[in-house]
Amino acid sequence: MNRRLRLLLVLLLAASGLRAQVQYTTENPRIDDINDRDVSIQRVELTAQYTIIYMKFVSSERGSSRRSFPFSIPMPNGRGQQMESTNNIGFQPTSRLYVNQGERSYKFVRAENIPLETRRQVQPGERVDFVAYFERIDPGYTTFDLFECRDGGGYICFNFWGVHIINPLKKTYSQRTPKPQVQPRAQQPRYIPRTSPGVSPPASTPPVTPPKAEPAPAPAAVAINGITRDAKTKALLGATITYRLISGAESVGDGPADSVRSNKSTGAYTIPITQRGVYAVTASAKGYFSQSDTLATNRVALNRNFDLVPIEAGATITLKNIYFNVSKFDLQPESYPELDRLVTVMRQNSTMTIRLEGHTDTVGDFDANVELSRNRVNEVKRYLVSKGIDAGRIDTVGYGPSRPINTNKSLKERPENRRVEMVIIKV
The missing domain is CATH 2.60.40 (Immunoglobulin-like)
Known part of the structure; x- marks a missing residue:
């Protein structure tokens, strides 16, 4: 028992x-x-x-x-049998x-x-x-x-x-209250009994005080550097670089945003990094579409150049931060910041009209992929209209897998073909 x-x-x-x-x-x-x-x-x-x-x-x-x-499985009599x-x-x-x-x-x-x-x-x-x-x-x-x-x-x-998945870095801070440091008492001379009346024995030699430890050197400075320029002419331009720490050992992702300006003549900018982690960085300039990226800082300086596309008829922009579930057309919340930036541009350019083009990879049925791409760009249009943009300023078309931008053979290439592009029809 x-x-x-x-x-x-x-x-x-x-x-x-x-x-x-x-x-x-x-x-x-x-x-x-x-x-x-x-x-x-x-x-x-x-x-x-x-x-x-x-x-x-x-x-x-x-x-x-x-x-x-x-x-069909070959049989001894030479006939094939269809296996269930x-x-x-x-x-x-x-x-x-x-x-x-x-x-x-x-x-x-x-x-x-x-x-x-x-x-x-x-x-x-x-x-x-x-x-x-x-x-x-x-x-x-x-x-x-x-x-x-x-x-x-x-x-x-x-x-x-x-x-x-959600899997942030662990915080390294100790939860215990540190014990107060107690200064060691100076060692007293050891008592030696007298050997003769009226004669005191010599005191023992006091211990030598150890030298103070040198302070640890400060960590090397880390920064994000780069230039901003016109994507069409490659001319250097001044832009506003906005950045915010979104994850890291010293942040929970709700810190305030800050910004720097790139030099108008050299296009150079520098973002000083005081807290290492993952940063959301956006470059924007008047007359151009903003461009965003997510950059992880560690122990070395990073270099990230931004080529901004001018707002003019015929320009094509890939909306890189638009996310859907696999084989579905429901917009994920991670897509909202990118679309909100597009809403701002369309409000600033009240006569601009655009065409949203949907694309998929070549896996699966062709007609089903065309329908999926059409539903996805229509979902993007519905979001823009819900933010106050006139539906008449937005055309949509779904190309499905007919316009891949690579060979589409590897699993790394397929996500590049699943994209939403925006073409400016009129400014």
């Missing part, structure tokens, strides 16, 4: 360890690319020990999806999480509600919710890739590229 109680206690302690207190939760994280459209990530939880990924698999109603074999299309899902224990282009990797620990390897058959239309546990991603990495395996032999892997 005692052995059973001990075993039950061990199991309860193990279960409580796996379900430790969650530090950060990301619901429906933004994902740059997915290998299998039938699986999705519902939530990512970070505990002190694990990265926990909650996923959902919905078998395609048409019966051909992940682990399926809808092809089924799905057999599992999760590979060799899967890994990767951050920063493979700089670090994190091992798979365990899975719930899905077998390892390939053993569970799923019927068309059936839904399977499962959980995968990995080693804890180090604080500060806010994007990771989940690489389960390589496709092959009719097996489509659960691979996700560019999963964006």
Whole structure:
């Protein structure tokens, strides 16, 4: 009986360890690319020990999806037999999480509600919710890739590229109240008893006071440097550079913005960095579209040049900070600052009319991608109209995958083709 109680206690302690207190939760994280459209990530939880990924698999109603074999099998009589299309899902224990282009990797620990390897058959239309546990991603990495395996032999892997999560750096401040430093008492001469009447023995030699420690040298100065110029003529110009610390060990992302001016004749600017972390930087000048970037400062100075596009008929701008969920057209909140800057430009140029052009990568059905690109630019237009811009000043067109800007062969190139561009029709 005692052995059973001990075993039950061990199991309860193990279960409580796996379900430790969650530090950060990301619901429906933004994902740059997915290998299998039938699986999705519902939530990512970070505990002190694990990265926990909650996923959902919905078998395609048409019966051909992940682990399926809808092809003819040669028979001994020379005839082919069509094998029934089924799905057999599992999760590979060799899967890994990767951050920063493979700089670090994190091992798979365990899975719930899905077998390892390939053993569970799923019927068309059936839904399977499962959980995968990995080693804890180090604080500060806010994007990771989940690489389960390589496709092959009719097996489509659960691979996700560019999963964006909440995972700030840990603060290094100590929570304990430092103890007051007590000055050591000067050592008194050791008493030596008299050996002769009326004669005092000599006192022992007092200790030598150690030299004071030299103060540590101040850390090297860090700055963001660069130039601002006209993107069309490459002429140097003066601009306002606005910057704000959005994350770091000494910030929670709610600090005030500050700004500097670039030199009108040389275009040079310098942003002094007193708190190291990630900064949002925007360059703007009258008669030009503003340009933004996110820059991480560490121990060396950064160089970032800004080429500003003039506001004139025929100019084309790629709205780089516009985000949608995979295969959907709902605008993500991260898109609002970029669109708000466009609203400001259109208010300042009250006669300007534009055309929004939507583009996708070449993966998937052509007609479906054209419709998706059209819906996305219409969603952008609805946002601009909701901010007071006349709908008659905005045209929209969806080109789908017909105008890629690269070969679209690698997973790194595909996000570049999924874009929204703005063309100025009239100023």
